[in-house]
Amino acid sequence: MCNAHLLRELNALQERKRKWAANFHAFLLDLHKKTDQGRGQLPEHLRPSIIRKYSRLLEAGYREEPQPQKSARGRPKKSKGRNLLERLDMHWEAVLAFAHHKRCLSPITWLKGIFVRLNQN
Numbered sequence: 001m002c003n004a005h006l007l008r009e010l011n012a013l014q015e016r017k018r019k020w021a022a023n024f025h026a027f028l029l030d031l032h033k034k035t036d037q038g039r040g041q042l043p044e045h046l047r048p049s050i051i052r053k054y055s056r057l058l059e060a061g062y063r064e065e066p067q068p069q070k071s072a073r074g075r076p077k078k079s080k081g082r083n084l085l086e087r088l089d090m091h092w093e094a095v096l097a098f099a100h101h102k103r104c105l106s107p108i109t110w111l112k113g114i115f116v117r118l119n120q121n
Contacts, residue, residue: 003028003095003098006028006084006088006095007025007028009080009084010022010024010025010028010084011025012080013080013081013084016081018061018064018065018081019060019064020057020060020061020063020064020065020081020085021061021081021084023057023060024057024061024088027053027054027057028095031050031096031099032098032099034046034099035098035099041099042099050096050099051092051096054092054095054096058085058088058089058092061081061085061088062085064081065079065081065082065085066079066082067082068082
């Protein structure tokens with residue numbers, strides 16, 4: 001998962017006054033700072049509390065986002081926020097990878113106020 005894209009999606013939801021998205025965005029930025037701009041690693045003793053906070057933010061998002069709407073045909077339609085929440089829930093390890101590993105498979109860095117994914121060839 002590319003955290004730069006996640007942050008962009010969270011920003012779009014913030015503009016639609018989704019409180020959970022603003023809190024999640026702030027959480028990721030704070031975590032990025034705590035890991036020395038993604039270059040460091042979160043201390044082992046902080047990991048359980050970070051995972052609990054991540055879970056609480058997801059729960060708040062599920063309470064705020066509407067349930068999928070039934071349609072006449074096909075699958076129920078989900079909101080963009082609901083789709084993002086489900087991805088964040090399903091891929092939580094990939095989202096938090098930059099905080100748990102020194103050399104993350106998809107490192108992110110700070111540039112001009114947003115996260116940018118680096119290509120490593």
